[in-house]
Amino acid sequence: MQDNVKVKILGIVGTPIKQGNCQHFLEQALKVAESVGPVETELVHLKDFRIDYCIGCEGCLRRVHRLQKEVGFDVVPVPIEGYNCTIKDDMEILHQKMLQADGILLAAPVYIASMPGQMKTFIDRCRTFVHDFRLRGKVAASLTVAFFRNAGEDTTLQMMTLSLLAIGLTVVSFGASAVSTRDGLGILVHETRFAVTEDIMGMTVMQSAATQVAQTALQMKAGKIALDKAGIQLKSSGWAPAPD
Ligand SMILES: Cc1cc2nc3c(=O)[nH]c(=O)nc-3n(C[C@H](O)[C@H](O)[C@H](O)COP(=O)(O)O)c2cc1C
Numbered sequence: 001m002q003d004n005v006k007v008k009i010l011g012i013v014g015t016p017i018k019q020g021n022c023q024h025f026l027e028q029a030l031k032v033a034e035s036v037g038p039v040e041t042e043l044v045h046l047k048d049f050r051i052d053y054c055i056g057c058e059g060c061l062r063r064v065h066r067l068q069k070e071v072g073f074d075v076v077p078v079p080i081e082g083y084n085c086t087i088k089d090d091m092e093i094l095h096q097k098m099l100q101a102d103g104i105l106l107a108a109p110v111y112i113a114s115m116p117g118q119m120k121t122f123i124d125r126c127r128t129f130v131h132d133f134r135l136r137g138k139v140a141a142s143l144t145v146a147f148f149r150n151a152g153e154d155t156t157l158q159m160m161t162l163s164l165l166a167i168g169l170t171v172v173s174f175g176a177s178a179v180s181t182r183d184g185l186g187i188l189v190h191e192t193r194f195a196v197t198e199d200i201m202g203m204t205v206m207q208s209a210a211t212q213v214a215q216t217a218l219q220m221k222a223g224k225i226a227l228d229k230a231g232i233q234l235k236s237s238g239w240a241p242a243p244d
Helices: 021-036 059-071 091-100 117-124 127-132 153-166 200-229
Strands: 007-013 039-045 103-109 139-146 176-179
Touching: 007 021, 007 091, 007 200, 021 039, 021 103, 021 139, 021 176, 021 200, 039 091, 039 200, 059 127, 103 117, 103 153, 103 200, 117 153, 139 153, 139 200, 153 176, 176 200
Parallel strands: 007 039, 007 103, 103 139, 139 176
Antiparallel strands: none
16 A cells, blocks of 8 residues: 555646746745655646636537536536636646646745736636636645745745635645745845745745645545545535536
8 A cells, every 4th residue: 555655746836937936935835845755846837838828718618517417416526528618728738737747836026015927827717717616635835935935935835725625725824934035135146046045034934834734635645545545435515506
């Protein structure tokens, strides 16, 4: 049984900047996750994918509701096959990666006390998961990087964390923030390309968050395998049918 207990943690970074502090922060977090045990990681940068805005067509929702009527509202996750969005772009690849992962680390910089539009657009395009519960049982946490200390890290982390919860993930950490300037005072650090590594507090909290994600993912995977082996099927609670 032990051989089966390995997990995949997917890191998703949403910023217009490639190889910046935010990406580096996530890369370090994924290294920490790998050090926890049998953990494989992958980092995807949203800049490498074409992601259009959600158009609010409700196509994903309607398909979920149609299927729920067929199979019953107590079937969780809803057995949607494949990609469930009317927009054909690279989100199909990202949905697939999310479905295959056991844990997700979301990273974005603070932009005007919030996440940048790239990350928000990505999250909006995950609406199917709010209704189909296909991400249930996967763990997650958020990471952010800011210029100044106390200049929007909390709001950004909260928005990302609530978004992760909304799309059905099990958030296992408050997340972590770090600053990309000296002591978070807005003074540029010229000695290193990745000033974020000099934020000892931020790096420490990130290590804790990444460890928590990796450990919990492994424990949940082991639990699922043990339940399967024991032939125990957990009952899902019913879900109120939505009107047409
Ligand atoms: C449009 C914009 C808005 C920003 N807003 C904030 C902010 O509200 N608070 C803050 O501390 N830093 C802010 N920053 C700074 C970034 O969070 C910071 O430079 C961070 O390191 C960027 O991550 P990156 O290095 O991965 O690009 C902003 C940067 C940009 C470009």
